[in-house]
Amino acid sequence: LLLSFTPCVLPMVPILSSIIVGQGAPVSRARGFALAASYCLGMALVYTVFGVVAGLLGEGLAASMQNSWVLGAFAALLALLSLSMFGFYELQMPGFVQNKVSEASGRLSGGKFAGVFAMGGLSALIVGPCVAAPLAGALVYISRTHDVVIGGVALFSLACGMSAPLLLVGLSAGSLLPRTGAWMERVKHVFGVMLLAVALWLVSPVLPAWALMSMTGALLTVTAVYLGAFDRLRDGATGTAHLFKGVGVVMALVGAAQFVGALSGGRDTFQPLAHFASRGGSAAAAEDHPAFTRVSTVAELERAIGGAGRPVMLDFYADWCVSCKEYERFVFTDAQVKKRMGEFTLLQVDVTANNAHDKALLKRFGLFGPPGIVFFDRDGRERTAARVVGYQPSHEFVRTLDAAL
Secondary structure, three states: OOHHOOOOOOOOOHHHHHHOOOOOOOHHHHHHHHHHHHHHHHHHHHHHHHHHHHHOOOOOOOHHHHHHHHHHHHHHHHHHHHHOOOOOOOOOOOOOHHHHHHHHHHOOOHHHHHHHHHHHHHHHHHOOOOHHHHHHHHHHHHHHOHHHHHHHHHHHHHHHHHHHHHHHHOOOOOOOOOOOOOHHHHHHHHHHHHHHHHHHHHHHHHHOHHHHHHHEEEEEHHHHHHHOOOOOOOOOHHHHHHHHHHHHHHHHHHHHHHHHHOOOOOOOOOOHHHHHHHHOOOOOOOOOOOOOOOOHHHHHHHHHHOOOOEEEEEEEEEOOOOHHHHHHHHOOOOHHHHHHHHHOOOEEEEEOOOHHHHHHHHHHOOOOOOOOOEEEEOOOOOOHHOOEOOOOOOHHHHHHHHHHO
16 A cells, blocks of 8 residues: 555556546446456556466566566656656547447447556556565565465555555546646646656666766756746746746756766766866766675685685675665765775675576575675674665664674
8 A cells, every 4th residue: 555655656546547537438436446446456467476476486586577678668668658648648548449349348348448457457567666675575575485375465465555546546437637627737747757757767777877867857857848947937927836937947957967967977866066076077986885896606605705714795786776776875885884894805796687697696595686685704604693685774784784793
């Protein structure tokens, strides 16, 4: 239920509403609820399959869902869906499809339900990588139990919770997000921007820094245009109009900073101009965190641990892992963390490719995927109590390092 209010899932609400009110005739509450239920069942079916597959296969599912091609396809679908929020097209089944199915299904209009059901399944695929952290948490447990029943029921329950607001939209027959009214058009535009932002966030781990900064700048600038940043305010304009214009101007300035940063060698989306303050405007320096030694096979790892002669910290990393990037940016650069990491031999496994060696290393420690950090004592024994799965902020990670030492 909490996941239904994330920026990944919430934009699906107006999409479902557009499907319901786009049926071509007034929709009763019962029919709206039935359409929403079809949509939600389609989504639940896909998640249930995820759970069953996790129960059968276990490790490797996260990596297969998080490679650049899959993320790019999902991001492209989100961008395509966002165009409906800006009025480029109405989101509904094509007329010729509706006509053929209607002839075959008679009064029940089963084809429309089938189309909405299919759209629900597609939406589950789209938002799947976006809710990867809690989804992976559930799949980790399921993959360890290898219980197909628990896998299916758990993920079906997750989908039902995420579907609650969608069912409310259906019960309202789409009235919660009507197509008429100028201010509601603004709401649709907001949801459209949210969809584009989620699409950009999905592919951010696999984009070059300059491309991410340029696309962020473009999104901010286009949003500023929609907010009227470059339009002249009419005489007697309301306070709301002034507020929208002011927000638009700020977004345009931040967008311009992204472009300037990308063109001048900056590589930090959150601080696009910070490189001008370092070394007289040279390109951004490398991340200021202790260096890791890469290992790629189980045998290579065992040799490195055996010959370390000191505590070992082993970090599992992947290019598509958002939390791994957060560790590098916010945790490993912390002064207290760096001081304690200096007492370890630092090893790292890059499982981006998810090849046979990567899978063997993950299986060796029973990990579902990155981020995962494993500690060993001087004698090469794992400190299981100190193992970290998921993200820890720096103050918590300091306590973990102390425990590992």
